Amino acid sequence: SGLIGCSWAMLFAAGGFKVKLYDIAQQQLTSALENIRKQMKEMEKSGFLKGVLGTEQQLALISVCTDLKAAVEGATFIQECTPENLELKKKIFGQLDLIVGDNVILSSSSSCLLPSKLFTGLKHVKQCIVSHPVNPPYFVPLVEIVPHPETDPSTTERTYALMKKIGQSPVKLNRETEGFVLNRLQYAVISEAWRLVDEGVISPTDLDLVMSDGLGMRYAFIGPLETMHLNAEGVSNYCERYAEGIRLVLNTFGPVPEFSGETMQKVNQALSEKIPVVPKALDARRKWRDECLTGLAKLKTQMKSD
Numbered sequence: 348s349g350l351i352g353c354s355w356a357m358l359f360a361a362g363g364f365k366v367k368l369y370d371i372a373q374q375q376l377t378s379a380l381e382n383i384r385k386q387m388k389e390m391e392k393s394g395f396l397k398g399v400l401g402t403e404q405q406l407a408l409i410s411v412c413t414d415l416k417a418a419v420e421g422a423t424f425i426q427e428c429t430p431e432n433l434e435l436k437k438k439i440f441g442q443l444d445l446i447v448g449d450n451v452i453l454s455s456s457s458s459c460l461l462p463s464k465l466f467t468g469l470k471h472v473k474q475c476i477v478s479h480p481v482n483p484p485y486f487v488p489l490v491e492i493v494p495h496p497e498t499d500p501s502t503t504e505r506t507y508a509l510m511k512k513i514g515q516s517p518v519k520l521n522r523e524t525e526g527f528v529l530n531r532l533q534y535a536v537i538s539e540a541w542r543l544v545d546e547g548v549i550s551p552t553d554l555d556l557v558m559s560d561g562l563g564m565r566y567a568f569i570g571p572l573e574t575m576h577l578n579a580e581g582v583s584n585y586c587e588r589y590a591e592g593i594r595l596v597l598n599t600f601g602p603v604p605e606f607s608g609e610t611m612q613k614v615n616q617a618l619s620e621k622i623p624v625v626p627k628a629l630d631a632r633r634k635w636r637d638e639c640l641t642g643l644a645k646l647k648t649q650m651k652s653d
Contacts, residue, residue: 348379348411351456352428354484357383359426360405361398362513368411369418376411383409386485395641397485397514416446424509426478428456436465444469452502454478459530461523462495473499476506479527480515486640488516491527542601545610551617567643568650 348356348370356366356379370376384406390396398405412418419425425443429435436455443453453475455465466475477493484490490510494503503519510517520527526534540554549557565574572582579585604610622632 348375349428349430351480351482351484352426353379353383353386354480355426355428355456356409357387357405357485358397358513358515360408361396361400363398363400364408364513366409367418367422368409369413369415370411371413373411373413376413380406380409380411390641393641395645415442419443419447419451422447422451424452424454424506426454426456431458431460433460433464436460440465440469440475444471447471447474449474452476452506454506456480459526461525462493462498463523466495466497472497474502476502477523477527478506478510478517479529481529483637483640484515486637486644488514488644489529490515490517491520491529492517493520493523493527495523538604539600541604541606541610541614544614545604546601551614552621568647 348368352368352370356368359366368376368379370379384402387396387402387405391402396402396405400408425447427436427439427443429439436457440453440455447453449471451474453466453469453471455462455475455477456479457465457477458479460477462475462477465477466472469475472495475495476498477491479491479493481487481489492503492506492510507517507519518528524531536558540558543549544551544554569577575585576582579588622628
């Protein structure tokens with residue numbers, strides 16, 4: 348019932364589904380419901396509440412439970428949201444494997460743990476899948492659907508359809524790979540950003556500006572492959588024009604950074620001057636970020652409908 352769990356509960360309720368939110372302590376669940384109510388009220392007031400139901404109708408769909416067996420009784424889809432700890436997640440799925448039937452889907456929110464490490468050996472492995480959301484899931488709709496090698500295709504299709512139904516933007520990975528896709532792309536950007544700062548090419552604040560006021564504006568609407576397509580007369584023409592130059596630059600990329608030492612201190616200092624590392628400042632910036640993401644999501648919805 349942490350941040351991710353509450354976000355999933357809100358998304359499923361917005362889609363009209365009954366949700367049971369499970370945790371080991373009643374106080375955590377009480378706090379979670381209070382936070383969900385507060386967020387829904389704020390979003391309803393500002394016109395950003397998802398779904399066709401009002402706040403009270405959505406809240407009525409969410410109940411809480413401290414007993415795992417009772418929590419999953421009658422469920423068609425179970426979304427695990429425990430901390431990113433392999434042993435903890437394996438323990439939870441091991442418990443679920445003993446009490447669920449043959450029709451329920453067992454889904455993990457893991458951002459990087461491979462399905463083969465999470466689910467291998469479970470008798471219900473064909474019903475297991477990773478559905479990795481992007482933080483914060485309520486405002487960023489992407490969900491990476493990653494199958495175990497033994498996952499039944501129907502599990503993938505049912506999960507994909509459910510994510511579409513609740514308004515998310517699911518993508519299917521044909522097979523598992525370290526970091527999935529979003530984090531592989533994100534880490535590639537972080538790695539080169541770090542090297543450019545480390546080599547003194549650009550300051551940390553200007554580096555972020557390159558993304559927020561440059562590449563990021565484009566990538567908010569189209570991806571890198573469509574960018575190639577539009578920046579020339581199609582992808583083939585782009586490759587004819589720019590492949591040699593791209594390879595030339597890529598061959599100058601350095602090794603994977605250590606993400607420590609002098610560069611880490613330099614980046615930390617620059618970001619701490621902009622956003623002090625204290626709860627009040629960080630929470631305020633996160634709230635601003637979520638408001639921006641909400642506005643962007645609304646704009647993208649309007650553009651699609653136009």
